Amino acid sequence: MPARLALLLFAALMLALAPRPAAADPLTADVSSHLIAITTGFTGSDVVLFGATDGPGDVVVLVRGPEGLATVRRKGRVAGFWMNVQSVRFERVPAYYAIATTRDIETFTSPTLRLREQFGTSALRFDARRERSPETIELFRDALVRSKTDEGLFVTEAGQVRFLGERLFRTNIRFPANVPTGTYTVDVFLVRDGEVVAAQATPLVVSKIGVGADMADIAHRYAAIYGIIAVLVAGMAGWLAGIIFRRN
Incomplete structure (x- = not known):
């Protein structure tokens, strides 16, 4: 693993320092490992993401797990007993979600861009399977985000993407011990003047062995x-x- 990481970092450095043709990609990124192996006694894992840009800009890294269904229930007292009195089922809920940025995302993106690209848990789009009032959906949506956050599966506070010089950048992605298995997507965005000018998606697999x-x-x-x-x-x-x- 250290040898692979050192080799990839060296390649990224060479890419950043090399003269760039006009048609070169403005953003290049990769992760230190594309497989997280869950074995007996697994306590979590860290993956290093690194890359290079062709010039100034802010970098946003999104990590999303496989999407699925999630049901949120609200309990209440009925005839002296606590039981489920209302529930909302959401579709397209990522099993895991984390974000990392070069600085406070509100300083270099607009609300419209954040909603379009789903930058941050507040911008995630969940679809309710049944017709509900907007107030009810928002209430249960917030409860779902809190629950996932408490489990360590939604990271609400953005991590830090650090630039190493003018072009190279890196960040650490932390996967908790209870991370679900499946195919994940690591999306990297380059933002300039409030707009995404380049993006790259990298797959990552979490699997039991x-x-x-x-x-x-x-x-x-x-x-x-x-x-x-x-x-x-x-x-x-x-x-x-x-x-x-x-x-x-």
Whole structure:
């Protein structure tokens, strides 16, 4: 990993220092690893993103996990019992979302640009599956963002993209221990005069490997059999523990 990172950084440096033809891309970026392997005892992982620009500008990095459904429920007291009294189901909710910028994003982007490119959690677009009032959707949307933030899956405070000289830049992307598996997208934007002048997308895969992956695959493919075996193993463990304690 260190050797690969050093090689890529050297390549980015050479690209930044080399004379640029008129048709050269104004933005080039890559990550230190395109695979995050989740193994037994996985505690999270850091990925380094680095790149180069052809001149001045601000850089925005967005990391998004695979999109899916998310249901937000509100509890209330009914006949003295707490139960779900209302729910909203959202589509196109990223499993993970993080942003990093060169400086405060509000200083170099307009609200229109932030909404269009979904810069920041407040600009994420979630689609409610059923017709609801705008107030209800906004209330449940905020609850969803808070929940994802508490889980460490939505990063609401932007990370820092640092320039190393005039063209080279880098940032660290932190993936928590509970990061969902799937194919992620790392989008890098170059912003000048309040507009995106270049963008680049890089894929990144989060995958389980080893025994944990095998067990998860079995549980998914043969859920009923896996459940029966789990119950039998638990019962056997309880029976053996009872025998041992009786002897003691």
